[in-house]
Amino acid sequence: xxxxxxxxxxxxxxxxxxxxxxxxxxxxxxxxxxxxxxxxxxxxxxxxxxxxxxxxxxxxxxxxxxxxxxxxxxxxxxxxxxxxxxxxxxxxxxxxxxxxxxxxxxxxxxxxxxxxxxxxxxxxxxxxxxxxxxxxxxxxxxxxxxxxxxxxxxxxxxxxxxxxxxxxxxxxxxxxxxxxxxxxxxxxxxxxxxxxxxxxxxxxxxxxxxxxxxxxxxxxxxxxxxxxxxxxxxxxxxxxxxxxxxxxxxxxxxxxxxxxxxxxxxxxxxxxxxxxxxxxxxxxxxxxxx
Numbered sequence: 001x002x003x004x005x006x007x008x009x010x011x012x013x014x015x016x017x018x019x020x021x022x023x024x025x026x027x028x029x030x031x032x033x034x035x036x037x038x039x040x041x042x043x044x045x046x047x048x049x050x051x052x053x054x055x056x057x058x059x060x061x062x063x064x065x066x067x068x069x070x071x072x073x074x075x076x077x078x079x080x081x082x083x084x085x086x087x088x089x090x091x092x093x094x095x096x097x098x099x100x101x102x103x104x105x106x107x108x109x110x111x112x113x114x115x116x117x118x119x120x121x122x123x124x125x126x127x128x129x130x131x132x133x134x135x136x137x138x139x140x141x142x143x144x145x146x147x148x149x150x151x152x153x154x155x156x157x158x159x160x161x162x163x164x165x166x167x168x169x170x171x172x173x174x175x176x177x178x179x180x181x182x183x184x185x186x187x188x189x190x191x192x193x194x195x196x197x198x199x200x201x202x203x204x205x206x207x208x209x210x211x212x213x214x215x216x217x218x219x220x221x222x223x224x225x226x227x228x229x230x231x232x233x234x235x236x237x238x239x240x241x242x243x244x245x246x247x248x249x250x251x252x253x254x255x256x257x258x259x260x261x262x263x264x265x266x267x268x269x270x271x272x273x274x275x276x277x278x279x280x281x282x283x284x285x286x287x288x289x290x
Contacts, residue, residue, distance in 0.1 A: 008042060008043050008265075009250075009251075009268040010250060010251040010264065011043040011044070011251070012041055012044050012045065012253065012256075013254045014044055014045060014055045014059060015045075015047070015051075016254055017050070017051065017054070017055045017059065017256065018051025018055050019051070026062045026065045029058060029059070029061075030062040030063070030065055030066040032062075033059075033063075033066075033069055033073070034069060037072050040265075041265060042072060042074050043073070043074050043076065043250070044059070044073055044075055044076065045076045045077075045204075046075065046076060046078070046114070047077060047078035047081075047125055048077065048078065048081075049081050049125070052085065056113035059113075059114060060112075060113045060114040060115040061115070063114065074120040075120050076119070076123065077121075077122060078122070078123040078155055078177075079102075079103060079107070080098050080102075080103070080106075080126055080128060081096060081126055082097050082102075096127070096128035097128065098130070098131040098132075099135070099136070100136065100138065103140070104142075107119065107143055108148070110122075111148060118147055118148060118149060118150055119149045119150065120151065121149070122149040122151070122152055123154060123175070124136075124152075124157070124165075125156070126155065127157045131164075131165070133164045133165050133167070133168040137166075137168030138168070140171070141171055144171050151171075152169070152171060152173055152174065153173055153174050153204070154173060154176050154177075155176065155177035155178070155204075156177070158192065159191070162196075162199070162201070166199075172200070175201055175202040175203070176201040176203060177203075177204035177206055177252070178192070178193075178205065179205070180193070180203070180207075181207060181209060181210040181238065181242070182210065182223075182238055182241060182280060182281070182284040183210030183213040183214045183219075183284065185284065188245075196247070197246050201247075202247060203249035203250070204249070204252060205251045206252050208238065208239055208252065214238045215238070218286055219280055221283075222279060222280055223238060226280070230272075232266075232270050235263075236267020237267065237272075237280075239251050239253075239267065240270040240271075240272055241272060241280055243269070244272050244277055
């Protein structure tokens with residue numbers, strides 16, 4: 001199984017949609033979605049915990065009001081995190097749930113909230129130490145067979161964790177969403193990034209700007225200098241740095257501002273000289289490569 005083709009340089013993260021009141025009106029949100037599609041950005045990244053389900057519900061209501069949009073976009077969503085508020089036990093504790101019943105119910109609920117017939121990519125949001133890989137793998141295979149999801153991936157998994165799941169599935173895992181940025185480059189040196197590329201998983205990158213730390217950290221001055229010389233924005237340069245990696249990672253950006261999205265869309269495709277790529281890495285890490 002391969003990742004559905006995203007004709008984009010990044011995915012649009014919906015984790016803050018519930019925090020933007022002006023996009024809570026369904027028709028205004030439909031306009032916003034349509035504008036992104038017209039720009040060629042067709043991938044929208046959700047999770048059931050974003051806004052405690054509000055993100056999916058708001059997005060779905062906009063699609064319901066303008067039905068023609070659903071056929072033009074691709075939806076990613078995630079589940080397996082149970083927040084304390086959603087824990088039905090007396091403990092009220094955050095935990096992970098990868099049981100077949102929970103995942104099947106989560107997929108069905110996301111489809112209903114998003115008002116789509118199928119999720120293009122469904123990700124297990126966090127690895128569950130209690131996962132019964134055989135049962136979980138069967139449930140995910142069944143969801144594909146039922147047409148509820150087109151492909152399955154994982155998020156925040158270590159290589160042996162996703163390989164244990166993969167060994168119990170008929171369909172191939174398609175993607176891994178991990179944290180990676182100039183402010184968090186450890187996956188490039190601990191073997192985990194090489195493992196996902198080697199296993200044929202498409203990298204999706206959350207927090208590609210390190211929650212702002214990339215722009216305020218030790219690489220700031222060099223980002224400013226090289227972005228000026230390349231004629232792009234510093235944030236766009238940081239995304240282009242990620243896009244230069246093997247597997248052509250898909251960053252998931254959190255901004256919902258149209259102007260910023262338009263700038264990043266163009267800048268993230270910039271080609272970086274190899275020396276520039278390493279200079280940024282050195283500045284961010286504070287030392288040259290060995």
